[in-house]
Amino acid sequence: EADIYQTPRYLVIGTGKKITLECSQTMGHDKMYWYQQDPGMELHLIHYSYGVNSTEKGDLSSESTVSRIRTEHFPLTLESARPSHTSQYLCASSAPGGGMAFFGQGTRLTVV
Amino acid sequence: AQSVAQPEDQVNVAEGNPLTVKCTYSVSGNPYLFWYVQYPNRGLQFLLKYITGDNLVKGSYGFEAEFNKSQTSFHLKKPSALVSDSALYFCAVRAYTDKLIFGTGTRLQVFP
Known part of the structure; x- marks a missing residue:
């Protein structure tokens, strides 16, 4: 069982609200990732981090921002949610050396 | 740039x-x-x-995959499908950048 947790699992929120999706892992992994998953199923990398104080934009442009102040914590923030942000957000972490990534259960966000 | 292709949106197979x-x-x-x-x-x-190593890799739940360098392929296989195998399957690649990039996914439907 992977030790990576995302909260909340489901979130319905109004347009214009600020939200933070939480992601924490207890495996001490340096690398962490955020993916956005379309309703159809495709996964897009939106942010990643190689360690504390390291964050990079992924391949899909996103209005969200991330921070990495502690190794175990990689929250994602939307300053002003819009209906176009409705999606599933998946967090993952991996050990160095090309190892497998562990995924959280995901947060399904609906902006109304 | 690194990329992964999954040419089939859906695969149907009898149990x-x-x-x-x-x-x-x-x-x-x-x-x-x-x-x-x-x-x-x-x-x-x-x-x-x-x-690295053997081109045939064995994994969880009876799945295996064959790495073919000349065809740049990594097909997932299972000798005998189960209804419970029905799910979304994603292929992913990690290269020197350490980013983990996913394919578009394939929906596997196993019929009784």
Whole structure:
């Protein structure tokens, strides 16, 4: 069982609200990732981090921002949610050396 | 740039028959290749990986995958499909950048 947790699992929120999706892992992994998953199923990398104080934009442009102040914590923030942000957000972490990534259960966000 | 292609949106197979889910990749250098499975409303679960060594890799739940360098492919296979194998399957590649890039996913439907 992977030790990576995302909260909340489901979130319905109004347009214009600020939200933070939480992601924490207890495996001490340096690398962490955020993916956005379309309703159809495709996964897009939106942010990643190689360690504390390291964050990079992924391949899909996103209005969200991330921070990495502690190794175990990689929250994602939307300053002003819009209906176009409705999606599933998946967090993952991996050990160095090309190892497998562990995924959280995901947060399904609906902006109304 | 690294990329992964899964040419089939959906694969249908009868229970007890062999299954193949196709994946091809493009990456500079030696690839690290992965297969993940996603069940409804869940995160991704690791199935198997190829880093070096034998071209035939065995993974969880009776799945295996064959690495073919000349065809740049990493097809997922199982000798005898189960209805419970029905899920979304994602191929992924990691290259020197350490980003983990996913294919578009293939929905496997196993019919009784």
